[in-house]
Amino acid sequence: MVLLGPPGAGKGTQAKIICDRIGVPHISTGDLLRKSVADRTPLGEKAEAYIKKGTLVPDGITLEMIAERLSTGGCADGFVLDGFPRTVPQAEGLKDCLERLHAPLDYVLFINVPRGTTTQRLGSRRTCKACDALYHLVFNPPARPDRCDSCGGELFQREDDRQETITARLDVYGRQTMPLVNYYRAQGLLREIDGVGKVEEIKDRVFQALEIEGS
Numbered sequence: 001m002v003l004l005g006p007p008g009a010g011k012g013t014q015a016k017i018i019c020d021r022i023g024v025p026h027i028s029t030g031d032l033l034r035k036s037v038a039d040r041t042p043l044g045e046k047a048e049a050y051i052k053k054g055t056l057v058p059d060g061i062t063l064e065m066i067a068e069r070l071s072t073g074g075c076a077d078g079f080v081l082d083g084f085p086r087t088v089p090q091a092e093g094l095k096d097c098l099e100r101l102h103a104p105l106d107y108v109l110f111i112n113v114p115r116g117t118t119t120q121r122l123g124s125r126r127t128c129k130a131c132d133a134l135y136h137l138v139f140n141p142p143a144r145p146d147r148c149d150s151c152g153g154e155l156f157q158r159e160d161d162r163q164e165t166i167t168a169r170l171d172v173y174g175r176q177t178m179p180l181v182n183y184y185r186a187q188g189l190l191r192e193i194d195g196v197g198k199v200e201e202i203k204d205r206v207f208q209a210l211e212i213e214g215s
Contacts, residue, residue, distance in 0.1 A: 001018075001078070001108065002082075002184075005113060006115070006177075007122060008117075008122040009118060010111065010113075010195060014111065014199075014206055018080055018210070021207070022078070023077065024075070024079050024080060026082060027066070027070075027081050028083050029062060029081070029082070030083050032066070032069055033057065046061050059093050060093075062084060062090075063097045066081070070098075087176045087179075087180070091184070106189075107210060108180075108184040110191065110192040111206075112193065113196060115170055117195075119166055119170070120138070121138075121139075123166060124139075125137075125161045126142070128150070129156055130151050133151070135148075
């Protein structure tokens with residue numbers, strides 16, 4: 001399964017819930033890339049060369065990482081892929097990759113959240129400078145607005161969560177990623193849910209859309 005949705009849609013949260021419920025790995029391509037670089041794997045070293053130059057890691061390298069991860073065990077019963085594809089050409093590359101692995105997609109879950117809601121969600125996030133703990137001023141507020149509950153460290157707003165950055169990220173998402181919705185809908189793979197509400201409410205919609213027992 002592939003997870004789609006705008007920044008701030010809660011994809012990571014729902015991916016963990018799904019994976020815990022059905023017992024399959026959550027494969028975050030961002031985490032996969034960072035781990036490959038940190039572990040100095042051959043693919044990680046290739047990717048790092050592009051990162052150091054400030055350019056995007058080519059799709060081919062990302063697809064190789066995905067293929068390697070799916071082949072290392074633990075994915076025989078399925079997986080949830082989060083963070084890739086982001087464009088139609090990437091989706092076509094992923095399709096070829098999964099066909100070679102005899103692991104074609106069963107579902108593409110689209111968590112649909114209005115732009116105004118994602119802007120509010122992202123703009124209200126805060127991170128601890130000391131321990132990286134995450135807070136949300138609306139849904140998970142710290143006891144003190146500028147201090148971490150766990151370690152007392154100073155909370156700050158990441159660059160990614162500033163208004164101008166959020167606007168740019170959502171613009172890119174609209175241009176590049178939203179076309180994937182129609183791409184996967186035409187293949188009969190898309191399951192769309194409303195991503196507005198409490199985590200438990202969204203989880204129930206996800207389970208219903210994917211026909212997972214336990215909702």
